[in-house]
Amino acid sequence: MNIKRLHRNITNQFASSFRVPEWLWKPLLLLFIIAAFLPGLQAQSGAPAGKSPTATQDTQKLKIETAQVIEYFKEGEREKQKLSGNVRMRQEDILVYCDTAIMFMDDAILIGNVVIEQGDSVKVFSDSTHYHADTKIADLYGNIALENGKQKLFTRQMRYDAGNKIAEYHTGAVMDNGKSQLKSKHGYYHVNEKMVFFKGDVVTTDPDFTMRTDTMTFNTETQTVNFVAPTLISQRDGKIYTEGGFYDIENNFAEFDLNPQYDKEGQRGRAEKMRYNGTSNVYTLQGDAYIDDPTKGQETKADVIFHMSDVDVTILKGNAFYKDSVREIYGEQIRYDNRNKNYQLLGRGKVIDGSNIIEADSLDFNDALGSGLAVGRVEWIDTAGDYTVLANRMDYNKKSEYLFAYGGFEDAENGRPMMKSLIDRDTLYMSADTLTSFKPDSIHDERILLAFRDVRIFKKDLQAVCDSLKFSSADSIFWFYPIDQKPLMxxxxxxxxxxxxxxxxxxxxxxxxxxxxxxxxxxxxxxxxxxxxxxxxxxxxxxxxxxxxxxxxxxxxxxxxxxxxxxxxxxxxxxxxxxxxxxxxxxxxxxxxxxxxxxxxxxxxxxxxxxxxxxxxxxxxxxxxxxxxxxxxxxxxxxxxxxxxxxxxxxx
The missing domain is CATH 2.60.450 (lipopolysaccharide transport protein A fold)
Structure with a gap:
């Protein structure tokens, strides 16, 4: 209620109570209002400043403690009071301060520098207030501020239920905690429960993000925002969309659990649930997680995806899949270090890189150096050369196309690496203590295969043994060499x-x-x-x-x-x-x-x-x-x- 409306209400009340001619009561009312705002003016009834009669205090629920001027009026059997100057009143644990108060029955009109206090927890400031003592409900108008600890709520019109410590507004408000500001059209602030419900054009502004939604709740104690409607969070480098979840402002931790999606510098992601830990700067996508980056030609899928922004490391767990312009990676767990250009397969996995396919229990590859190590039931398939190598461990270099295999596929200690290739419409198998393949130079397409120590070959219609073997793709010739024994076929x-x-x-x-x-x-x-x-x-x-x-x-x-x-x-x-x-x-x-x-x-x-x-x-x-x-x-x-x-x- 603004001052003009208050003026009109008081005018109507006085006109109906005293029933005097208009030419008389208007000048009297004017004098009354002027007197109300003149500090130090004494009550015409002769009551001493700062005190009220005992009988009145006993009958009022809102008790007067101090006032510089007190004036009394009577409407039939009902009394009215006007208090002026440093007014202070109390109702149980509720303290009320104002410049001027008009009191009648269980109601009080409070005007100028109105403050309502409840213990050490709540302070409400306004220009004017209509306070209902019987219900402890205050209707506040003007420049309103509600303070509860670090939380400050600003609005132009609000109802505050002091008995239940519930504030509500429907004309727009701003909540400020010193770091973030939250605006909404409607709101309900449950002080005891430390919960605020925001509704209609809800906007949160923070140094790190801006958040827009239609409905949201906020816990003032835990500094936690809960999303219960479609929500868009905008950051400097991307956006997040969700229809449910929460954000812990104090700890900079968020969880989005209903249709969450994000778009960051052209990179798009979705999952059943997303989490963000601002302290560690870690993003988590959980449940059918998917990331797509068309600008880089990258695609990522997994049951769970972790991205550690500070070190630029991404970890994929469960049914993991990664694809870029060069390769495809499948595995139980994939770890990619974008800063050092290094990726790891932890658990059984497969890499498709051009014409080469490698599968192993674990794999470590450095993209910058082009070198890698595969360990445990390693299977290397060269689709261009149409051969496969099976081993326990394998060193390889993509740039030089070097490959070194050792140890058995099934028996790492006693087994031996084996190569197989289709020859004469049948498979030729070859094993040795070690197998090596490489390109002698970068100019020609020639590849050389070397097998060292105790070479054995098996094909249904051809078998051979020798101490060492060489094969060149340039002339397609196998060389069988002796060391301790002659080669046999x-x-x-x-x-x-x-x-x-x-x-x-x-x-x-x-x-x-x-x-x-x-x-x-x-x-x-x-x-x-x-x-x-x-x-x-x-x-x-x-x-x-x-x-x-x-x-x-x-x-x-x-x-x-x-x-x-x-x-x-x-x-x-x-x-x-x-x-x-x-x-x-x-x-x-x-x-x-x-x-x-x-x-x-x-x-x-x-x-x-x-x-x-x-x-x-x-x-x-x-x-x-x-x-x-x-x-x-x-x-x-x-x-x-x-x-x-x-x-x-x-x-x-």
């Missing part, structure tokens, strides 16, 4: 040996095999009688994955057991020449050509004896032959069955 019932062996690949098929120095090919159907071909070098030519020709050069020698039409041995041929060429059909020798003064000798089986004839350097090795993929996996080859061992010994 087996195909079906044939064994190939030499000081050095080479195998040429074309279109994912074996095209040619070279046996260099002390080359020997041994063949036996039952492991007792052996066909043998020896020379300085042997070259086997393949077509459609089958051996078709063999060229033996330099001191060529052969022992060949002849069969009749019934597959019975009829004798043994011994041949020597400078060069010979063998032709195969259905994996069997069809005919042989001998060059440069060949010599031969045929011995019937009756004279040849039961023991096989042997060329110098003959040996028949079956213990080293891998017979399954399992024979490749461990440092000590799995032993064959006893019968095979006896058969092998008989053939020596």
């Amino acid at each position: 087996w195909s079906d019932t044939s064994q190939f040996s030499a000081d050095t062996m080479l195998m040429l690949m074309k279109n994912k098929q074996v095209d040619r095999i070279w046996l260099r120095q002390n080359a020997m090919v041994v063949n036996s159907e039952e492991g007792k009688l052996f066909n043998q071909i020896k020379g300085r070098t042997n070259t086997i030519f393949f077509r459609d994955s089958e051996a078709k020709e063999m060229l033996v050069e330099g001191n060529a020698q052969a022992i060949y057991y002849a069969l009749d039409d019934k597959k019975a041995y009829v004798g043994v041929n011994e041949t020597a020449c400078s060069e010979m060429k063998l032709y195969f059909e259905d994996r069997k020798v069809q005919h042989i050509k001998f060059y440069e003064q060949p010599t031969w000798n045929f011995i019937p089986m009756s004279l040849a004896g039961k023991e096989t004839k042997k060329l110098d350097g003959f040996f028949w090795e079956q213990l080293r032959r891998p017979r399954s993929i399992e024979d490749l996996l461990f440092r000590k080859i799995i032993q064959v069955n006893p019968e095979e061992v006896l058969d092998a010994e008989d053939g020596k």
Whole structure:
């Protein structure tokens, strides 16, 4: 109620009470109002300043304690009082101060510098107030301020229920706690419960953010804002939207739990629940968390996402997925350090980087250096080279395309790394103590594969062992090297040996095999009688994955057991020449050509004896032959069955 309205109300009351002519009561009223604002004017009734009659105090709920001037009026049986100058009144624990008070029955009109106090907790200031003593409700007008501790509420019109300590306003107000300001059209302030309800065009302004909503609650003790309606929080570098949650202003901690979303410098995020800890500057997205940054080509998903802004580290937990313009990462937990350009997979995960796919129990990769370490059941797939490496640990460098694998995929201590590749429409498996792959320079596309110590190869129709191996993608040649033992190769019932062996690949098929120095090919159907071909070098030519020709050069020698039409041995041929060429059909020798003064000798089986004839350097090795993929996996080859061992010994 403003002063003009108060003037009108008092005018009407006096006009109806005294029933005097208008020409008389208007001048009298004017004098009355002037007297009310003249300090030191004494009451015409003669009552002493600062005191009120005992009878009046006993009957009033709002008791007068002091006033400079007290005037009395009577309307029929009802008394009215006007108090002026340093007025102070009390009702139980409620103290009222003002410049002027008009009191009648249980009501009081308070004018000028009005203050209502309740203990040490609440002070309410206003220009004017209509106080209802029977209900302890005050209607305040003008420049209003409600103080409760650090909280200050400013408005132009408010109702305050002093009995229940509840304030309400409906014409707009501002609450200030010294740091933040909160505006709303409507509000209810429950002082005892320390809770404020804001409604209609709610705006919170803080040095760190601006918040807009329609409905909100605020706990003045915990300094906590609760969102119960669609809310938009704007910061310097982004916005947050939510339809429910809370914000702890004192501790700078927020939780948004109903359809929360955010947009920060083009980065968009959503989750079932979001949290922000301003003290540690950590953001948490929980439940179907998703972050998308089209400007950087990044996409992130996880059950929970943590982002530590101070160190620029992001952690993804549970069904984690990260994608950028270079790679895709899947895992149980992903940690990405944007400042140091380093990411980690903690728990089983997979990285797709161009043509390379790597899966491991844990992985640490430095983007700046291009180097990484994968540990635990490591699987590396090169889709461009069409090969896979399995190991326990793997070092690699993306820039130099270097890869070093060691330890077994399933057995880290006793196992060995293994490579597999599709050859001749079948998978070739290779293991060694260590496997290394790299590009010798950045100019050419050549890749080199090195296998060191105890190399073993298994394919259904081809097996091999050697001390070390090299493969170059430039010429597609496998080099088999000796260190302690000669390299060996087996195909079906044939064994190939030499000081050095080479195998040429074309279109994912074996095209040619070279046996260099002390080359020997041994063949036996039952492991007792052996066909043998020896020379300085042997070259086997393949077509459609089958051996078709063999060229033996330099001191060529052969022992060949002849069969009749019934597959019975009829004798043994011994041949020597400078060069010979063998032709195969259905994996069997069809005919042989001998060059440069060949010599031969045929011995019937009756004279040849039961023991096989042997060329110098003959040996028949079956213990080293891998017979399954399992024979490749461990440092000590799995032993064959006893019968095979006896058969092998008989053939020596």
